[in-house]
Amino acid sequence: MTTPGRGPRLVSVKDVAATAGVSLGTVSNVLNRPHRVTTQTRERVQRAMTDLGFVRNESARRLRTGVSHTMAFVMLDASNPFFTDVASGIELSVEHEGLSLMLCNSRNIAARELAHLTQLEQQRVQGILITPLDPESPTLEELAGRGTPVVIVDRHHADGRFCSVAVDDVLGGRLAIEHLIDRGHHSVAFVGGSRAVGQVAARWQGAQEAWASASLTRQRLTQLTTVDLTPADGREAGQRLAGITAHRRPTAVFCANDMIALGVLQHAVNSGIPVPEELAIVGYDDIDFAAAAAVPLSSVRRPRHILGRAAADLVLDEAANPEHRHRQLLYVPELIARASTVG
Amino acid sequence: MTTPGRGPRLVSVKDVAATAGVSLGTVSNVLNRPHRVTTQTRERVQRAMTDLGFVRNESARRLRTGVSHTMAFVMLDASNPFFTDVASGIELSVEHEGLSLMLCNSRNIAARELAHLTQLEQQRVQGILITPLDPESPTLEELAGRGTPVVIVDRHHADGRFCSVAVDDVLGGRLAIEHLIDRGHHSVAFVGGSRAVGQVAARWQGAQEAWASASLTRQRLTQLTTVDLTPADGREAGQRLAGITAHRRPTAVFCANDMIALGVLQHAVNSGIPVPEELAIVGYDDIDFAAAAAVPLSSVRRPRHILGRAAADLVLDEAANPEHRHRQLLYVPELIARASTVG
DNA sequence: TTGTACGCGTTATCAT
DNA sequence: ATGATAACGCGTACAA
Numbered sequence: 001m002t003t004p005g006r007g008p009r010l011v012s013v014k015d016v017a018a019t020a021g022v023s024l025g026t027v028s029n030v031l032n033r034p035h036r037v038t039t040q041t042r043e044r045v046q047r048a049m050t051d052l053g054f055v056r057n058e059s060a061r062r063l064r065t066g067v068s069h070t071m072a073f074v075m076l077d078a079s080n081p082f083f084t085d086v087a088s089g090i091e092l093s094v095e096h097e098g099l100s101l102m103l104c105n106s107r108n109i110a111a112r113e114l115a116h117l118t119q120l121e122q123q124r125v126q127g128i129l130i131t132p133l134d135p136e137s138p139t140l141e142e143l144a145g146r147g148t149p150v151v152i153v154d155r156h157h158a159d160g161r162f163c164s165v166a167v168d169d170v171l172g173g174r175l176a177i178e179h180l181i182d183r184g185h186h187s188v189a190f191v192g193g194s195r196a197v198g199q200v201a202a203r204w205q206g207a208q209e210a211w212a213s214a215s216l217t218r219q220r221l222t223q224l225t226t227v228d229l230t231p232a233d234g235r236e237a238g239q240r241l242a243g244i245t246a247h248r249r250p251t252a253v254f255c256a257n258d259m260i261a262l263g264v265l266q267h268a269v270n271s272g273i274p275v276p277e278e279l280a281i282v283g284y285d286d287i288d289f290a291a292a293a294a295v296p297l298s299s300v301r302r303p304r305h306i307l308g309r310a311a312a313d314l315v316l317d318e319a320a321n322p323e324h325r326h327r328q329l330l331y332v333p334e335l336i337a338r339a340s341t342v343g
Numbered sequence: 344m345t346t347p348g349r350g351p352r353l354v355s356v357k358d359v360a361a362t363a364g365v366s367l368g369t370v371s372n373v374l375n376r377p378h379r380v381t382t383q384t385r386e387r388v389q390r391a392m393t394d395l396g397f398v399r400n401e402s403a404r405r406l407r408t409g410v411s412h413t414m415a416f417v418m419l420d421a422s423n424p425f426f427t428d429v430a431s432g433i434e435l436s437v438e439h440e441g442l443s444l445m446l447c448n449s450r451n452i453a454a455r456e457l458a459h460l461t462q463l464e465q466q467r468v469q470g471i472l473i474t475p476l477d478p479e480s481p482t483l484e485e486l487a488g489r490g491t492p493v494v495i496v497d498r499h500h501a502d503g504r505f506c507s508v509a510v511d512d513v514l515g516g517r518l519a520i521e522h523l524i525d526r527g528h529h530s531v532a533f534v535g536g537s538r539a540v541g542q543v544a545a546r547w548q549g550a551q552e553a554w555a556s557a558s559l560t561r562q563r564l565t566q567l568t569t570v571d572l573t574p575a576d577g578r579e580a581g582q583r584l585a586g587i588t589a590h591r592r593p594t595a596v597f598c599a600n601d602m603i604a605l606g607v608l609q610h611a612v613n614s615g616i617p618v619p620e621e622l623a624i625v626g627y628d629d630i631d632f633a634a635a636a637a638v639p640l641s642s643v644r645r646p647r648h649i650l651g652r653a654a655a656d657l658v659l660d661e662a663a664n665p666e667h668r669h670r671q672l673l674y675v676p677e678l679i680a681r682a683s684t685v686g
Numbered sequence: 687t688t689g690t691a692c693g694c695g696t697t698a699t700c701a702t
Numbered sequence: 703a704t705g706a707t708a709a710c711g712c713g714t715a716c717a718a
Contacts, residue, residue, distance in 0.1 A: 010490065012712060023688045028714055037687085053489050058465040059402040059411075060712035063693050068402075069462070078430065078446070079631075084421045091448065095455075100462045103421070103446035105434065112438075119412070119443045122401040146396050147353065231635035262635045269637040270682075288422075292574035292605045294612040294637035339613075356695060366705045371696060381703065403694040406711050 011052045020048035031056070062124060070100050071315060072120045073153075074113060074130040076199075078105040080229070080259060081287040082304060083131065086153060089308020090129060097316055099126065106133065108195065108228075114139060121148055127315035129153050134198065135164075149318035153311045155198065156328055163314040165307055165329045172300040172333040173206025176254045176282045177221075179298070179335050181210070183280060183342070185252040187220040191237045191264060192256035193229040200229075200256040203284060207254055222250065229256055234263020241279070242271040252280035252341070258290045261297055265340065269295070281340040296338035303331050354395040363391035374399070405467060413443050414658060415463045416496075417456060417473040419542075421448040423572070423602060424630040425647060426474065429496060432651020433472060440659055442469065449476065451538065451571075457482060464491055470658035472496050477541065478507075492661035496654045498541065499671055506657040508650055508672045515643040515676040516549025519597045519625045520564075522641070522678050524553070526685070528595040528623060530563040534580045534607060535599035536572040543572075543599040546627060550597055565593065572599055577606015584622070585614040595623035595684070601633045604640055608683065612638070624683040639681035646674050 017024045022041060029036050030045045037045070048054075062068050071094045075083045087103055094101045104120070106113035110133050117139065120128055127149035132140060135155040144150045144162065152164035180188055190207050192200040204223070211221040224240065226233035234255065241249060241264070255261035261283030268279050275281060275295050283290050286301035310329055318324045356374075360367045365384060372379050373388045380388075391397075405411050414437045418426045430446055437444045447463070449456035453476050460482065463471055470492035475483060478498040487493045487505065495507035523531055533550050535543040547566070554564040567583065569576035577598065584592060584607070598604035604626030608618060616622050618638050626633050629644035653672055661667045 013714095014712080024713085025688055025690090025715085029687080032714075041687090053485070055489060056465050057406070057467065057712055058462075059405040059467065060693095061714075062402040063400070063406055063695095063712080064714045066693080078421075078427045079424060081422060081424075084427065084448075087421065087448070088450070095458075100447075100459065103448070104443070105427075105430070105446070107431070115438075116443065119401075122399050124400065124402065142396070146398060231631050235635065259635075262632065265637050266635045266639065270639070275637075288574050289605065289632050292578065292602075292609045294608050294618075296609065296613070355693090366707090367695090368697085368706080369704060372704090375696075379703075384704080400694060403711095404696075406694080406713095407696045409711080 010057075011054045012057070013054075015052055016045065016048045016054050019052060020045045066124075068124050068126055069098070070102055070123070070125050071312070072102045072104060072125045072128050074104045074106055074116050074120075074128065074132075076106055076108055076131040076133070076154075078103070078107075080257070081289065082257070082285045082302070085287070085304035086308040086311075089305035090312040091308075092305075093309045093312030093316065108133060117143060121146070124148075126319045127151065129311050129315055131155060135162075149315050151311050151315040151318070153307065160326060160328055163318060163326045163328070165311040165314065165331070167302045167307065167331045167333050169202035169333070170206035170209070172284065172302070173203035173208075173254070174210040175206075175333060175335040176203075176284070176300050177207045177210035178214075179337065179341065180252045180254065180280060180282060181214050181216075183252070185280060186216060187222075187250045188252045188254060189222045189224045189241070189250040190254050190256070191224045191226060191234070191260055193226045193233060193260070195227055196229050196256070203256055220250070224253070226260065229260050231259050231263040231266070234260035234265075235267045236263070238264040238267025238271075242267060242273060246278070249279070251278070252276075252282070254282045256284060258283035258285045258287045258297060258299055261299070262289060262293055265293060265295060265297065276339070276341050276343050283340075286336050291338070293340070295340050298338045298341040299336050301334045301336050307331060353400075354397045355400075356397070358395055359388065359391045359397050362395060363388045411467050411469055412441070413445055413466070413468050414655070415445045415447060415468045415471050417447045417449055417459050417463075417471065417475075419449055419451055419474040419476070419497075421446070421450075423600070424632065425600070425628045425645070428630070428647035429651040429654075432648035433655040434651075435648075436652045436655030436659065451476060460486060464489070467491075469662045470494065472654050472658055474498060478505075492658050494654050494658040494661070496650065503669060503671055506661060506669045506671070508654040508657065508674070510645045510650065510674045510676050512545035512676070513549035513552070515627065515645070516546035516551075516597070517553040518549075518676060518678040519546075519627070519643050520550045520553035521557075522680065522684065523595045523597065523623060523625060524557050524559075526595070526623060529559060530565075530593045531595045531597060532565045532567045532584070532593040533597050533599070534567045534569060534577070534603055536569045536576060536603070538570055539572050539599070546599055563593070567596070569603065572603050574602050574606040574609070577603035577608075578610045579606070581607040581610025581614075585610060585616060589621070592622070594621070595619075595625070597625045599627055601626035601628045601630045601640060601642055604642070605632060605636055608636060608638060608640065619682065619684050619686050625678075626683075629679050634681070636683070638683050641681045641684040642679050644677045644679050650674060
C-alpha cells in the first residue's frame with residue numbers, strides 16, 4: 001500500500017471528488033467540460049482542488065487520451081545563438097496552440113541525439129523538430145514510420161520524405177563570395193569545420209560556384225579547415241592566417257558561421273592585421289553578436305525566427321491534419337554588409 | 344474501440360509477447376530484469392520488439408512506478424550563452440544518472456515561467472532547476488511543498504528553503520571595480536538593465552562597496568540604466584556615453600553582463616573612442632564571445648559548468664536521498680583582465 | 687451527475 | 703526459468 005515515489009502523497013481526482021462531495025465524473029467534467037457543470041458545484045470542486053493542491057497527472061491523461069501536450073526541438077548546438085533564435089520562433093507558434101515546447105541539445109553527438117529521440121518517442125510527444133547530424137539517417141525514418149511527426153530544420157532530406165525548413169545556403173555562399181569579388185578581392189579563403197561538413201557543404205559549394213562564374217584570371221579560392229565552428233576554432237584559424245606572409249595571405253575570408261568569423265576577427269586584430277584593409281571577413285547567420293563585434297561583421301543573414309515559426313507550423317499541421325502533405329520550404333538569405341568588409 | 348491519437352496504432356507489450364510466443368511477464372522481465380531471462384528467450388523477445396517497432400510507453404511506466412526519467416531546467420534567457428553553458432554542466436550530471444534533461448525558456452516573462460512550471464509539475468518531472476524571475480515567489484514554495492524538488496540557480500532564496508547554487512556577485516562587483524581603480528580610473532559608470540534588477544543588484548552593491556572603501560577624493564561612480572541586458576541595450580548605452588563631452592565622460596564602465604559590454608564596446612569603437620585608452624570596459628560572466636571580441640573583453644568569470652554540475656547534483660540528491668538537506672552553495676568569481684582594460 | 691470500463695506497462699502470485 | 707492472471711496507478715469519456 002506504499003505509494004511509489006517520495007515526498008508527500010499526491011492528491012488525485014478521487015480525493016478532490018470526496019472533499020467536494022461529488023462524483024469522480026463531475027471532477028473530470030469540471031476539468032474538461034466546465035460548461036456541463038453548475039456554476040455552484042464547479043466552484044466547489046475548484047475550491048477543493050486548490051485547497052488540496054491537486055495537480056493534474058499528465059501521464060494518466062496521455063495514457064487515456066493518447067495525445068500529449070508537448071512538442072520537442074532537438075538542437076544541434078545550444079551554444080550557437082542561431083539555434084536558440086530558431087527555438088524562440090518555434091516557441092511562438094507552438095505556444096500559440098497551447099502546447100509547450102521542450103528543448104534538447106544533441107551537441108553534435110550522434111549518441112546524444114539518439115538518446116533524446118528515444119526518450120521523446122517514449123514520451124509520445126506530438127511532434128519532433130530536429131536539426132539532425134545526418135538527415136538521411138534511418139533512425140529518423142523509423143521514428144516517423146512509427147507515427148511521430150518529424151520536421152527537419154536547417155537541412156533537407158534528399159527524397160523529401162519529411163517536412164523540412166531550410167535556407168538556400170548555396171545562394172548564401174554565392175552572395176558572400178560575390179560581395180567579396182565586388183570589393184575587389186582576388187584571393188579568398190573559406191573557413192569551415194570538418195566536424196560540421198553537412199552544415200557547411202552547401203555554403204562551400206555556393207562559394208565555389210560564384211568564384212567560378214566570375215572567371216577571374218589569377219583567381220585563388222582556398223579552404224581552411226577547422227575542427228568545429230566555435231570562436232576558439234576561429235581564433236586558431238586566424239593564427240594560421242597570420243602565419244602566412246602578407247603578400248601570399250588571402251585578402252578576405254568567408255567563414256562558415258559567425259562564431260568562427262568572430263574568432264578570426266579577434267586574432268586578426270590582435271596580431272595587428274587591419275580589418276578590412278588587409279583582411280576582409282564575411283560571416284554567416286548574422287547572429288546578434290555579429291553586429292555587436294567591435295568591427296561589425298558583414299554576414300549572410302538567415303531568417304531565424306521565420307524559420308522556426310515555419311517549422312513549427314509544419315509539425316503542428318502534420319500532427320493535427322490527416323490530409324497533411326510533406327513540404328520542403330526554402331528561405332532566401334541576405335547579405336548584410338558591415339565594416340568588416342566595407343572600409 | 345477506436346484507438347485515440349493518429350498514425351499507425353502503436354505496438355504494446357502484449358503484441359510483443361504474442362509474437363515472441365512468451366508471456367507478458369517475460370517481456371516485462373526482459374525490459375526490467377534481463378538477468379532473470381535465458382539468453383535465448385531474451386533474444387527472441389528483443390527480436391520481436393525490433394521487428395514490431397515496439398516503443399515503451401513512458402506514460403504508462405510513470406503512472407505505474409511513480410517515477411519519471413527527466414529533470415528540467417527553466418532558463419531565464421536562452422539567448423544568453425551564460426545559461427546555455429550552465430545547461431551543459433547540468434546535462435553532464437543528469438545524463439550520468441541515466442536521466443534526460445529538458446530545457447525550457449522563460450525569457451524573463453513571469454507568465455511563461457509559470458506556464459512551464461505548471462507543465463513540468465503535471466509531467467511529474469523528478470526535479471526542477473530554475474533561474475527564477477523572483478526567488479521569493481510563493482509559486483516556487485508551493486511547487487516544492489507539493490513534492491517536486493526545486494533547486495534555484497544563480498540566485499538564493501532569502502530563508503534558505505531551497506537548495507541553491509550561485510556565485511558571489513557582490514564579490515564579483517567588487518573585483519571589477521577594484522581592478523578599474525587599480526588601473527587608475529576615477530570616474531566609472533555601472534551599466535545595467537532595469538528589467539533585470541534581481542540579477543544585477545548584487546553586482547552593483549559590490550561595485551559601490553569597493554568604490555566606498557577606496558575612499559578616493561574626487562570619486563564618481565555613476566549608474567547607466569538600460570532596459571534589458573542585450574547587445575542592443577549595450578549599443579544604446581554606448582551611444583549615451585559617446586554623447587558626453589570627453590572630459591566629463593567616465594573613463595571606464597563596468598557592465599552587468601558581457602552582452603551589454605559587447606554592445607558598449609561596439610559603439611565605442613564605431614564612434615572612434617579608443618578602448619581602453621579613453622574608455623575601459625569590464626564585462627561580467629566571461630562568455631566565449633567576450634574573449635572573442637576584437638578588443639578582448641576583461642570580464643568577471645563565473646564557473647558556469649561547475650555551477651550547472653553542482654546544481655544538478657543537488658537536485659539529484661533531493662530526488663533520491665530521503666535524508667537530503669538543503670544547501671546553498673556560493674562560488675567565487677575571478678577577474679580575467681584582457682585588452683579592454685589593460686592597454 | 688454518477689458509475690465504470692479503459693489505456694498500458696509493472697509487479698506480484700501461483701502454477702508448471 | 704517461464705506461464706497465466708490480476709491488481710494497480712489516475713484521469714477520461716460515455717452510457718445510464
